[in-house]
Amino acid sequence: MISFENWKSMLIYSQWIGGTLGVIFNLFLILLIIYRSPQHLGVYKYLMMYISIVQTVFSILDVISKSITFSYGSVFMGFRYFKHSNIGRAQGFHLLSVHGGTFGAIISLFGVHFVYRYGVVDLAFRKRFLSGWKLVLIFLTPILAFIWWTSVVLLCFGPSSESDSLMRISLLQGCDTRIEDISYFIVQYHSLSEFNQLSPVWSTFFGMACIWIITSSSIFCVVYFGIKCYVKITKALKNSKMSSFYTKSIQHQLFVALVFQTLIPLILMYGPAGILFSCPMLNIEVGVWSSFVSATIVIYPAVDPLPTMFIVESYRKTILCK
Template identity: 35%
Template sequence: MTLNTVIDLTQKISAVLSIFLNCFLTFLIICKSPKQLGSYKYLMLYISWFEIIYSILDVITSPVMFSHGSILVSIVYIKNSKIADWVALILNSVYCSFCGISMGMFGINFIYRYFVSTGSKYLKTFNGFKIIFWMMIPVVYGLIWGFIAYVILGPSKEIDEQLSEPLMLTFGWEIQDISYVGAYFYQIQSDGSLIIDYKSVVSVSITFAIVFSSFLVMCFCGIRCYIKINTLLNITNKHNFSTQSKNLQSQLFYALVTQTIIPVILMHFPVSTVFVFTFLDKDLGFLSGITSITIALFPALDPIPAMFIIKSYRKSIFGFFKITKVKSIQIPRN
């Protein structure tokens, strides 16, 4: 199987799983959430619905990340589709925007858990309509990333010239059969000299800063949450929280930790690696395509930790399968 076939197959399978699991998690959040969950359930719904839309967009665009030397592009293959080139460019930019939104959501998730575990006065900013402010932060991240992709990093003849051969060797695609957005850091001139394309450097630096800021927020808030929750669990008599509330906070934290490992491995690390190698003019070639696979897997795997770590959700799932099993072995009476 060729790399583009593996990527396409992974994206389709992951999308189906993501839509099913996130819809099921939505049901659990709405119908089976404990009262102590509070405003956090709205964040969980926000993330689940986002991941459903993200998966649908992933199938429609089937983007492929590709790196060649100091060139990094997100490619949409349009030869066998009815999508016009300008539509593909917009969809590709929207897809990049969704990558930015996902980075912002990771940070907001951890900030909320940090406020809860520390009893911060700022926790009230997540109540009522105020939570919309927090939900808009990832949107701003996404708008910045999407704007950069569409306005600054659109197709160019310089990238066309350099990508034609490696694109054919790696995927068997002609340059006219694709739509892409991308950066070209060190451009080769006709006399063999190199010039730095500062718009590419600045643009990718901004997107990398979005990835890095998300990672830093998760690390800072995650460590503080871990320390605080352990304190609450070990010194129960000195706090006003009930044992049930403390156990819930512990469940939410470990769900969050698990949900963080998934994006770090599938999104933060691969995307950062491709950015750094391209900036250093190191050719990753087909290996950069693996990033498309890991990003596609993210929305399919992300809902699983919450479904099984949060006790009320886990009991509902096990109860459903128990009922199903009992019904399947019932013997009809004469």
């Protein structure tokens, strides 16, 4: 059985490696987008750059925060050690809040990506919903999701003396960690009444409802517009003429990349985060193994750029020096 100290070391190494590779790969992809993009990409390349920039910021914040998740009963928390850090306890909580907000921006970007990709292949949809100020609005959506998610953490999931007392023993037993040595946010679904009965913490349910709205709307856009995009591109490829073969080929390459970029967040972000959010609400004990979510999430920004880099032909040829 691996000790928590060894597991914590593995998490820190994974955060450094995943964060560093996330920054390198995303910056390299930005250079490819600027200098090696196919001519028919148009505004779509700016959305791709937007995604890479947000993922770069997320990787940097993940390395700085070194956050670890922990679940106990109907509670889960994200924390970072501040004892040997220049960032104090209060500042650490704000750092974790901003880090969570960046996660929310990435979740929102999944949905935006698929909405825009469908607009690329459906001219009528693009003219109706993705032109003029509406295009600006869709680019602002991840920023609004960032502000909303960060505000929820700050207002609904802040630490207190009561939460210190609640988590002190379980944190010491599960993570060999003193509550006084960490900054943290805490999501407590239920509290014990004076009659030892569980009663809901409504501020937590309100905060999680906001987070589920962001997450579920993103999943809906991914599934709904992903299916419509697949049907549209399939029909276009069947009916394509030689004069438009290059454009259809680019669309096909981007869609294949998008399929992989759907599976990657489903496995590394949507799935683990959904388990972390849901199990405490159902009072299912996960314990220290909930920190596995920290490992999967930090890997995501390093893996996500790879499908685009190797599936889009002009990018692949540049990487392979062809």
